[in-house]
Amino acid sequence: MEKKEWLPPGFEYRAGELWLEEVSLESLARKFGTPCYVYSAGAIRAAYRRYQAGFAGASLDLSLCYAVKANSNLEILRLLGGAGAGADVVSAGELYRAISAGIPAGKIVFAGVGKTQAEIDYALERNIRAFNLESAGELALLDRRAQALDKTGVGVSLRFNPDVEVHTHAYITTGKKSNKFGLPAATIRQLSQEINRSPALKLRGLQMHIGSQLLQIEPVVAAFEKLLDLAAEVEALTGQALEYLDIGGGLGASYSGEIPPRPADLALALAAAMAKRVVTYPLLAEPGRYLVAEAGSLLTEVLYLKGGDEGETNFAIVDAGMNDLLRPALYQASHKIVPLKVPDSPDHRLYEVVGPVCETGDWLGHGISLAGLRGGEHLAILSAGAYGFAMASNYNSRPRPPEILVDGPDCRLIRRRETFEDLVAAEINL
Ligand code: LLP
Numbered sequence: 001m002e003k004k005e006w007l008p009p010g011f012e013y014r015a016g017e018l019w020l021e022e023v024s025l026e027s028l029a030r031k032f033g034t035p036c037y038v039y040s041a042g043a044i045r046a047a048y049r050r051y052q053a054g055f056a057g058a059s060l061d062l063s064l065c066y067a068v069k070a071n072s073n074l075e076i077l078r079l080l081g082g083a084g085a086g087a088d089v090v091s092a093g094e095l096y097r098a099i100s101a102g103i104p105a106g107k108i109v110f111a112g113v114g115k116t117q118a119e120i121d122y123a124l125e126r127n128i129r130a131f132n133l134e135s136a137g138e139l140a141l142l143d144r145r146a147q148a149l150d151k152t153g154v155g156v157s158l159r160f161n162p163d164v165e166v167h168t169h170a171y172i173t174t175g176k177k178s179n180k181f182g183l184p185a186a187t188i189r190q191l192s193q194e195i196n197r198s199p200a201l202k203l204r205g206l207q208m209h210i211g212s213q214l215l216q217i218e219p220v221v222a223a224f225e226k227l228l229d230l231a232a233e234v235e236a237l238t239g240q241a242l243e244y245l246d247i248g249g250g251l252g253a254s255y256s257g258e259i260p261p262r263p264a265d266l267a268l269a270l271a272a273a274m275a276k277r278v279v280t281y282p283l284l285a286e287p288g289r290y291l292v293a294e295a296g297s298l299l300t301e302v303l304y305l306k307g308g309d310e311g312e313t314n315f316a317i318v319d320a321g322m323n324d325l326l327r328p329a330l331y332q333a334s335h336k337i338v339p340l341k342v343p344d345s346p347d348h349r350l351y352e353v354v355g356p357v358c359e360t361g362d363w364l365g366h367g368i369s370l371a372g373l374r375g376g377e378h379l380a381i382l383s384a385g386a387y388g389f390a391m392a393s394n395y396n397s398r399p400r401p402p403e404i405l406v407d408g409p410d411c412r413l414i415r416r417r418e419t420f421e422d423l424v425a426a427e428i429n430l
Contacts, residue, residue: 006257006336008294008382010040010406016342018380022409025299026340029378032402032413034301035320037389039071039414041079041407043295044385048083051287054263058271061282065109067249068094070288070386071296073403075414077101080291086129088249088286092119099126109157109246109284111207113138113180120145130155132207132246134182139191146200156195157205157246158188160230162223166211168252169331175210175223182208185230192234203238205284206231209248212289217261220250221269228277246284253293255383256336263290289386296385298325298401299340300364302377303356314351316373321355322362323395325381325388329361336382337365345372353379357396389415397423 007013010021018025020040028038048064055062065086068077072094077087078101086107087098098108110123111132120142123131133139133156146154161182164175174181183191188206195203210223224247231242247270252260274280300320308314327333337353351373353365364381392400399418404411 005338006254007338008043008254008297009046010043010295011297011380011382013342018338018340020297020406023406023411025297025380026378028404028406028411029299029301029340031411032404033417034299034378035318035324035401036299036417037296037384037401037403038299038411039076039292039296039385039403039405041405044076044079044292045083047291047295048080048085051263051285051290052084054265055267055283055285057264058267060267060271062267063107063244063282063284065107065284065286066291067286067288068098069390071292071388071390072097073389073414074101075405075412076292077103079405088288092122095119095123095126095128105129109286111159111209111286117141117145121149124149124151124154127151128155130157130204132157132159133191134159136187136191139194143198143201146198151200153202154200155204156201157207158191158195158203159183159207159209160185160188160227162208162210162226164210164219164223164226166214166219167216168211168213169333171331173211175208175219185226185233188230189233189237192238196238196240203234203240203242205242205244205246206234207246207248207284209250209286212250213252214250215252215258215260217266217269220247220266221273224270225273228273228279231281232277232279242281244282244284246286249286249288249290251287251290253289253383253386255293255334260290263287291386293383293386296383296388298381298384298388300379300381302373302375302379304375305373308349314349316351316353316368316370316379318353318355318364318379320364320381320401321357321396321398322359322364323357323393323398324355324401325364325384326391326393327384327387328364329359330391335365335384337368337370338380338382339370339373340378340380343370343372347372349373357398394418394423399423
């Protein structure tokens with residue numbers, strides 16, 4: 001602990017205790033109990049500003065639509081919406097959240113391969129900026145419903161599958177031909193003309209999203225080059241200029257000190273690709289993880305230590321489980337885990353940090369080096385702000401943890417811990 005180790009922005013050890021902004025996490029864990037999610041408002045605002053500034057620095061016109069799926073807490077949406085962000089939603093539920101948080105419908109795009117008629121109607125009634133469409137069937141349904149509801153000028157963007165290789169976990173690769181997402185160029189050429197003929201719809205843009213936790217920008221740029229070629233073809237076929245190109249999200253975050261690409265580097269590369277073709281388009285981007293992952297942490301208490309005798313594995317059994325943070329179990333994701341109090345013992349051991357859920361896959365960290373670990377001690381599982389609480393469940397009938405927002409010296413409960421009554425609320429008084 002004495003040597004300088006990587007911590008996400010906003011986290012630092014002061015006099016042997018881990019702080020987030022101006023709040024001691026040990027005192028926060030005692031006040032709110034564990035497990036609990038804690039987020040830094042300052043870190044989210046700073047990431048938002050870095051993204052915006054990166055694109056402005058490359059003289060690009062950017063609409064930033066935060067990918068709500070990464071962390072859909074209303075207060076996080078209010079924070080980003082207040083900073084100027086729009087939203088990228090993938091369900092009517094997310095649209096409901098974004099609008100409830102005050103994000104104007106005109107700044108919201110609706111993505112996803114399987115929108116239902118009820119979801120399409122809900123979004124049509126609210127006059128969102130655009131539907132990102134991914135199949136001919138979906139286009140036909142949207143057209144029918146838009147006409148039935150007397151809507152005109154309904155914004156549409158077609159999702160392109162550029163068939164590029166990306167180096168990330170197979171479950172979060174989305175831009176290969178074999179993935180369920182997007183459409184090939186030939187279909188987009190054809191559908192863009194159908195949209196042109198519709199009295200209700202207006203083709204505003206083309207969209208792509210090739211994967212998440214991207215640590216290199218080259219595949220994004222390669223896909224964008226293909227998108228630019230397709231945009232030129234679509235404009236020639238329809239005789240209409242596109243309002244924007246949507247580059248999706250995907251920029252990676254740091255989980256244990258790796259260095260993800262900067263938005264400014266991505267922006268410069270995209271600007272260069274446009275300059276090469278002597279074209280310029282306003283861009284729309286849908287970052288999720290980049291804005292919130294490093295800003296959040298899951299605090300947990302060590303319940304028991306077991307093993308450690310000759311040849312035995314050391315287990316640290318903690319009070320957070322795979323229902324609270326699914327990423328390690330689902331993607332073999334590795335999150336750095338650190339103590340809230342620097343131990344006085346130099347005796348480091350390697351631990352399997354596991355939860356209480358009745359599954360062997362219920363682990364939060366493999367081979368985590370911790371010194372002088374004792375029951376009752378608190379740990380922070382870092383970079384858990386994206387796809388952490390958002391993917392939490394009630395598996396094993398465990399109430400989901402509270403969420404707390406730290407802003408300078410303030411800390412505020414932004415979602416309370418669920419109760420046993422919450423667990424059964426939807427099953428009683430039917
Ligand atoms: N746009 C679209 C169309 C997407 O599908 C996604 C993420 C995003 C934007 C935002 O991507 P981001 O900037 O956050 O990488 N649960 C996984 C990640 C799933 C991402 C799904 N799509 C995880 O925990 O790693």
